[in-house]
Amino acid sequence: MSPFNPAALGRMARSPHLNARVRDRAPEFAAEGERVAGKCVAMSYGASAYARASHTALSPREAEAAVLIKAANRLRSARSAWPEQIRGLNEALSFNQKVWSLLSTEATAETSPLPETVKQNVGRLGVFVLRACIDTMIAPTPEKLDALIAINHNIAAGLQGDAG
Helix, strand or coil, X not given: CCCCCHHHHHHHHCCCCCCCHHHHHHHHHHHHCCEECCEECCCCHHHHHHXXXXXXXXXXXXXXXXXXXXXXXXXXXXXXXXXXXXXXXXXXXXXXXXXXXXXXXXXXXXXXXXXXXXXXXXXXXXXXXXXXXXXXXXXXXXXXXXXXXXXXXHHHHXXXXXXX
Protein backbone atom coordinates (compact mmCIF):
# COMPACT_ATOMS: atom_id res chain seq x y z
CA MET A 1 0.00 0.00 0.00
CA SER A 2 1.37 3.42 -0.90
CA PRO A 3 1.98 5.96 1.89
CA PHE A 4 -0.36 8.53 0.36
CA ASN A 5 -3.97 8.73 -0.67
CA PRO A 6 -4.17 8.93 -4.50
CA ALA A 7 -7.55 10.67 -4.28
CA ALA A 8 -5.93 13.45 -2.28
CA LEU A 9 -3.32 14.17 -4.98
CA GLY A 10 -5.59 16.42 -7.01
CA ARG A 11 -6.89 18.29 -3.96
CA MET A 12 -3.38 18.66 -2.61
CA ALA A 13 -2.03 19.99 -5.89
CA ARG A 14 -4.87 22.49 -6.31
CA SER A 15 -3.94 24.28 -3.10
CA PRO A 16 -3.29 27.95 -3.98
CA HIS A 17 -0.60 28.26 -1.33
CA LEU A 18 1.70 25.39 -2.27
CA ASN A 19 5.27 26.51 -2.43
CA ALA A 20 5.57 30.15 -3.45
CA ARG A 21 9.38 29.94 -3.53
CA VAL A 22 9.37 27.63 -6.57
CA ARG A 23 8.55 30.64 -8.78
CA ASP A 24 11.77 32.29 -7.70
CA ARG A 25 13.78 29.12 -8.25
CA ALA A 26 12.37 28.17 -11.68
CA PRO A 27 15.34 29.67 -13.59
CA GLU A 28 17.71 27.81 -11.27
CA PHE A 29 15.98 24.51 -12.09
CA ALA A 30 16.16 25.33 -15.80
CA ALA A 31 19.88 26.02 -15.51
CA GLU A 32 20.43 22.95 -13.34
CA GLY A 33 19.03 20.79 -16.10
CA GLU A 34 21.76 22.01 -18.42
CA ARG A 35 24.75 21.11 -16.24
CA VAL A 36 26.92 18.34 -17.66
CA ALA A 37 29.83 16.78 -15.75
CA GLY A 38 30.21 19.81 -13.50
CA LYS A 39 30.40 22.24 -16.42
CA CYS A 40 27.51 24.53 -17.14
CA VAL A 41 26.46 24.30 -20.76
CA ALA A 42 24.81 27.39 -22.21
CA MET A 43 21.06 27.00 -22.43
CA SER A 44 19.51 27.20 -25.84
CA TYR A 45 17.74 30.44 -26.71
CA GLY A 46 14.31 28.84 -26.25
CA ALA A 47 15.14 27.35 -22.85
CA SER A 48 16.71 30.60 -21.74
CA ALA A 49 13.65 32.57 -22.84
CA TYR A 50 11.43 30.08 -21.02
CA ALA A 51 13.45 30.46 -17.82
CA ARG A 52 13.19 34.27 -17.99
CA ALA A 53 9.47 34.15 -18.72
CA SER A 54 8.77 31.66 -15.96
CA HIS A 55 10.56 33.90 -13.49
CA THR A 56 8.51 36.96 -14.35
CA ALA A 57 5.19 35.77 -15.78
CA LEU A 58 4.17 32.61 -13.95
CA SER A 59 2.19 32.44 -10.77
CA PRO A 60 3.68 30.24 -8.04
CA ARG A 61 1.31 27.41 -8.92
CA GLU A 62 2.16 27.68 -12.63
CA ALA A 63 5.87 27.68 -11.80
CA GLU A 64 5.48 24.59 -9.64
CA ALA A 65 3.54 22.84 -12.39
CA ALA A 66 6.16 23.84 -14.99
CA VAL A 67 9.00 22.47 -12.87
CA LEU A 68 7.13 19.21 -12.26
CA ILE A 69 6.42 18.86 -15.99
CA LYS A 70 10.08 19.55 -16.78
CA ALA A 71 11.11 16.82 -14.33
CA ALA A 72 8.53 14.43 -15.82
CA ASN A 73 9.76 15.18 -19.34
CA ARG A 74 13.36 14.50 -18.34
CA LEU A 75 12.27 11.18 -16.82
CA ARG A 76 10.28 10.38 -19.97
CA SER A 77 13.34 11.13 -22.14
CA ALA A 78 15.43 8.77 -20.02
CA ARG A 79 12.66 6.19 -20.29
CA SER A 80 12.62 6.43 -24.09
CA ALA A 81 16.40 5.91 -24.25
CA TRP A 82 16.08 2.87 -21.99
CA PRO A 83 18.42 1.10 -21.10
CA GLU A 84 21.29 2.64 -23.07
CA GLN A 85 21.37 5.96 -21.24
CA ILE A 86 21.83 5.13 -17.54
CA ARG A 87 23.76 8.38 -17.00
CA GLY A 88 20.85 10.38 -18.38
CA LEU A 89 18.51 8.38 -16.17
CA ASN A 90 20.49 9.21 -13.05
CA GLU A 91 20.62 12.90 -14.00
CA ALA A 92 16.83 12.94 -14.53
CA LEU A 93 16.26 11.18 -11.22
CA SER A 94 18.58 13.60 -9.41
CA PHE A 95 16.71 16.55 -10.90
CA ASN A 96 13.40 15.01 -9.81
CA GLN A 97 14.81 14.58 -6.29
CA LYS A 98 15.76 18.26 -6.16
CA VAL A 99 12.32 19.31 -7.33
CA TRP A 100 10.55 17.16 -4.76
CA SER A 101 12.94 18.14 -1.98
CA LEU A 102 12.08 21.77 -2.56
CA LEU A 103 8.35 21.17 -2.97
CA SER A 104 7.99 19.02 0.13
CA THR A 105 10.26 21.21 2.27
CA GLU A 106 8.37 24.39 1.42
CA ALA A 107 4.93 22.81 1.68
CA THR A 108 5.63 21.31 5.11
CA ALA A 109 7.35 24.37 6.58
CA GLU A 110 5.78 25.86 9.71
CA THR A 111 5.26 29.12 7.84
CA SER A 112 3.36 27.41 5.02
CA PRO A 113 -0.28 28.56 4.88
CA LEU A 114 -1.43 25.09 3.80
CA PRO A 115 -3.87 23.19 5.98
CA GLU A 116 -2.16 20.65 8.23
CA THR A 117 -3.61 17.65 6.36
CA VAL A 118 -2.31 18.97 3.04
CA LYS A 119 1.12 19.55 4.59
CA GLN A 120 1.16 15.96 5.82
CA ASN A 121 0.03 14.57 2.47
CA VAL A 122 2.62 16.58 0.53
CA GLY A 123 5.28 15.45 3.01
CA ARG A 124 4.29 11.79 2.63
CA LEU A 125 4.19 12.07 -1.14
CA GLY A 126 7.59 13.78 -1.12
CA VAL A 127 9.09 10.97 0.96
CA PHE A 128 7.54 8.39 -1.37
CA VAL A 129 8.94 10.13 -4.47
CA LEU A 130 12.41 10.55 -2.95
CA ARG A 131 12.51 6.88 -1.96
CA ALA A 132 11.25 5.86 -5.40
CA CYS A 133 14.02 7.92 -7.03
CA ILE A 134 16.69 6.23 -4.93
CA ASP A 135 15.15 2.81 -5.53
CA THR A 136 15.09 3.49 -9.28
CA MET A 137 18.75 4.54 -9.22
CA ILE A 138 19.66 1.29 -7.47
CA ALA A 139 17.47 -1.04 -9.52
CA PRO A 140 16.00 0.80 -12.52
CA THR A 141 12.92 -0.49 -14.29
CA PRO A 142 10.64 1.21 -16.80
CA GLU A 143 7.67 0.69 -14.48
CA LYS A 144 9.31 2.68 -11.69
CA LEU A 145 9.94 5.54 -14.09
CA ASP A 146 6.35 5.39 -15.30
CA ALA A 147 5.11 5.80 -11.71
CA LEU A 148 7.31 8.86 -11.10
CA ILE A 149 6.27 10.40 -14.43
CA ALA A 150 2.59 9.85 -13.60
CA ILE A 151 2.93 11.41 -10.13
CA ASN A 152 4.62 14.51 -11.55
CA HIS A 153 2.02 14.91 -14.30
CA ASN A 154 -0.91 14.39 -11.91
CA ILE A 155 0.34 16.94 -9.40
CA ALA A 156 1.12 19.41 -12.20
CA ALA A 157 -2.39 18.94 -13.61
CA GLY A 158 -3.85 19.66 -10.18
CA LEU A 159 -1.73 22.79 -9.85
CA GLN A 160 -3.00 23.93 -13.23
CA GLY A 161 -6.60 23.34 -12.14
CA ASP A 162 -7.08 20.20 -14.25
CA ALA A 163 -7.22 17.42 -11.65
CA GLY A 164 -9.64 15.30 -13.68
